[in-house]
Amino acid sequence: MKVIIMGCGRVGAHLATTLDREGHDVTVLDTTSAAFARRLPPEFRGRAIVGNGIDVDVLRRAGIADADAFVAVTQGDNRNVMAAQIAQHVFNVPRVVCRIYDPIREEIYHTLGIETISPTKVGAQLLKEALLR
Amino acid sequence: MYIIIVGGGKVGFYLASELVAEGNEILVIEQEPAKVERINDELGDVAMQGDGCEAAVLENAGTGRADMFIAVTGDDEDNLVSCQVARKKFNVPRTIARLNNPKNALIFKKLGIDTTVSATAAIMAHIEQELPTHHLIPLLSLRGSGLQIVEAQIAEDSPATGRKLSELPLPQQTLIALVIDANGHPHVPDADTELTAGDKVLAVTRPDAEDALRQILIG
Secondary structure, X not given: OEEEEEOOOHHHHHHHHHHHHOOOXXXXXXXXXXXXXXXXXXXXXXXXXXXXXXXXHHHHHOOHHHOOEEEEOOOOHHHHHHHHHHHHHHOOOOEEEEEOOOHHHHHHHHHOOOEEEXXXXXXXXXXXXXXXX | OEEEEEOOOHHHHHHHHHHHHOOOEEEEEEOOHHHHHHHHHHHOOOEEEOOOOOHHHHHHOOHHHOOEEEEOOOOHHHHHHHHHHHHHHHOOOOEEEEEOOHHHHHHHHHOOOOEEEEHHHHHXXXXXXXXXXXXXXXXXXXXXXXXXXXXXEOOOOOOXXXXXXXXXXXXXXXXXXXXXXXXXXEEOOOOOOEOOOOOEEEEEEOHHHHHHHHHHHOO
């Protein structure tokens, strides 16, 4: 599977490394190259591209036209939402997943047909389950 | 009219002051307390502090009864999301977003924003009018119809020069609406109108037919 991951923070880098190890074709995007050096292991075989994922030219450069999946995991909810919508509605990427911290915004975009994950909601739920076990 | 403006920077401030002067009910939503204070000092209590992308903030702002929602922050993603939340969650009838990157115009349209305004694109249009190499100049997009009005300058070497309109293989849903001759006299053309160098042509067309139209008129 050809995957583009936008945002090379802890989650993005971890996801990229895992998918790369499993043999997927991985491209990671971040606005700073320092993120790649700090977080990607030396054996990472995927591509790392510096650029802003809400810029269609950067997305094209990352190969979005023939990507199978797109994941938006930058620190900014709005950036994630915008990039995910570009991937889904402009480039028709078959599988798009978007992280949105704010649970209310997550709900809105979920009803608009984007696959969303709110770590705030999921995290709170897991913590609650651990507490009440 | 009740108009909500997200972003209290320079654009938001002057926009608010014009709209207040016209007698509208205005609310500016701005994150930085210092900017909120300045707006309230100068324009009367019209600004509130908060994140204009957050549904709870928009709820407090009475977005449900807003007639118009305008997002003018310096970040396109924030303008997009606040307009989308206003439209989808609060059913605001009209949303306008400021674009910082003019390339986002089509994307915003596709994602349901009514109108976009880009200073970069506006300046480019002015420059392109002065440039000797002619492009199609987009003048206006007709809201809701998917059509737009463009302008083309016919030159000596244009493929359309010396030809009648009936001879031009115009793309589907494209209409030459007006021809303005080199002396500035406008006339509504018919099938027998012959284009000559120096004519300015106004056409109604679809965005996806723009390239084909440019080929036919300008080369």
